[in-house]
Amino acid sequence: MPTTAASPKLSAPFEQGGPPLADATASDSALRRFLHGLPGVDTVGLEARAASLGTRSIKTTAKAYAIDLAISMIDLTTLEGADTPGKVRALAAKAVNPDPTDRTTPRTAAVCVYPDMAATAAAALAGSGVKVASVATAFPAGRAALDVKLADVRDAVAAGADEIDMVIDRGAFLSGRYLKVYEEIVAVKAECGSARLKVIFETGELSTYDNIRRASWLGMLAGADFIKTSTGKVATNATPANTLLMLEAVRDFREQTGVQIGVKPAGGIRTTKDAVKFLVLVNETAGEDWLDNHWFRFGASSLLNDLLMQRQKLSTGRYSGPDYVTVD
């Protein structure tokens, strides 16, 4: 880490022991002023930077490190209407033992399921160290009353979820009711207890990079442990550019408040090549403190098998094929 100079912005409230940037969230208008006062994002420049980092050439030892790190960062996900206990148990087995032919393969970070499957996942993962993550708050649309969303969270936590992936109210955000979004996150966080909270913005629906930066700060101010791009249920999910932007946000937030927040891109990351590009973004933007599954995750399912095939290629020198990894 380069040495950091004294932060130029408001860090006083946190230093005095209050929540970070407390005055920014004192009222709807204060929150609006704060979020709209964040530096703008130039679309062309942001995408050019993401593309430029995408040209890094990660080979041999660096690739081996990146593949194992990426596997250990996966929230292995199934979020289908057709999910069954059998499917969840199979996924849990895969998370604990991703490559039956090579026991040195790291475990994934978590298994991510709907709340009604959290208990099944928790039972299947007990003692493995792999976390149970559950989406909640009327995922993926988030269109429900607050008490319904909170009940959803309570259920998931009671069923053994270690992590809650909530969605924000995009309607409220896009209509400028930032304090409503903020208060909802605060309320969900209170229901989480010791579970870590991931806040999903659905960046594809927020549409502009300015909105994604504002949502990132809103989420961090409200107590998110992770900020997460998307549900995987809309057309545009995680991209290098929106993830780069969120990595800048967590980097800046830590510089100003001393609080480190995680980032989780989700949806659309399917290949080892993609995953390595995201790890390069982490390395060269937020820095190596985030190169750990406590601070960075991939929301993905098919990515794991591609990582495993590349891992086998590195260790054996030849490509195997889709029948040499398990389909769960």
Next chain:
Amino acid sequence: MASVFAYAPAPESRSVVDIAPSYGLFIDGEFAEAADGKVFKTVSPSTEEVLSEVAQAGTEDVDRAVKAARRAFEKWSALPGSERAKYLFRIARIIQERSRELAVLETLDNGKPIRETRDADLPLVAAHFFYYAGWADKLDHAGFGRRTTEGIAGATPRPLGVAGQIIPWNFPLLMLAWKIAPALATGNTVVLKPAETTPLSALFFADICRQAGLPKGVVNILTGYGDAGEALVAHPDVNKVAFTGSTAVGKAIARQIAGTGKKATLELGGKGANIVFDDAPVDQAVEGIVTGIFFNQGQVCCAGSRLLVQESVHDEVLHALKRRLSTLRLGDPLDKNTDIGAINSAEQLARIGALVETGEAEGAERWSAPCELPSAGYWFAPTLFTGVSQAHTVARDEIFGPVLSVLTFRTPDEAVAKANNTQYGLSAGIWTEKGSRILAVANKLRAGVVWANTFNKFDPTSPFGGYKESGFGREGGRHGLEAYLDV
């Protein structure tokens, strides 16, 4: 400090390029030794390894080359534009096909990172040939020559004749493309002298001309030193001089050709202001500052070498900039992950070092990115000076290296005044989220190219050139045709 995620070496293979132990001058479609048999060595700036030995042109060779170009001119200029276009399209395609080879060659001879030759130089080289190939048969419609509003043809714009072209070492092949593509499209023939530290890509281009079946004598390449350039400029049968390089040499050329009737375009030095307002998109502005001054190790005439940052965001921008500079990867230019390559020559390295010493002696505060410099070759760590005023040498003189001078301003008027307060006028950048401010400030800047929320972006369709001591004439775009036409 060992990084957790250390990138393993990822060198581009040298085997794609076959460099001969020696090269001759390319005159009248043939490679030939210099008349007096002189040769000089070209070295790789990143390792000081001798790459090849090339012929050193003298006055006699210049005369032979100009005569060859003159002989070729009659037929070449009489070809229908559509026929000349076919040659240019063919050259452009061959450049694309051989782009990896040329990128590696350019990186070896110049010292710049393969990431830049691969992603910037070579695509732009091909794009320039494609672009001017498209103009070759449309010169009557370029807005030059006497054509009435009814569209009745008057005098057709005519080529000038033999163009003597002298190019620098910072973008050897790209500067060649900027010079040769418009000259050939308009029906001129050329004698081109590449810089003495980077002769190889021009010689490879000579081979491409042969591969494309270009008629003999249309393109002649003379490798050599300043004396060869001087002889070329002085040659009585040269009709047009095109020079890119230092302001001092540009002035000498202007004196030399005064009263001769030779047309000239000069693209000279710069001290570009990159203006960051307090409402700028900070993260992207930092990227633009880096691109502005550390692209090609700052050896760019239009570099944004003066950062003018609004006082209210000075600390924030500088903090972010230093953090970003600490991530730059300096080293083997052939490694695909290298951001900063070698300085082109020992002379240039010494010049940069001397100016940086002056900066320190005059009281500016120096900061250099923490990075280890290789033991062989010519290297300079990315450096910035803070606390710089208009009176400092590092704010006035072109350093032509990876050195940024940081100045502050309080109001837009002050920014414009400081940006324009230079003997140069080649480039400028404006960073603000406010569209009206971009337009207002851009209109007041006396610089040939003004970038808004970006920097060092090039495109063959866009004219490029300077105000004041940065030179005159425009290269690129429709405007670039005029320099090679009698209109």
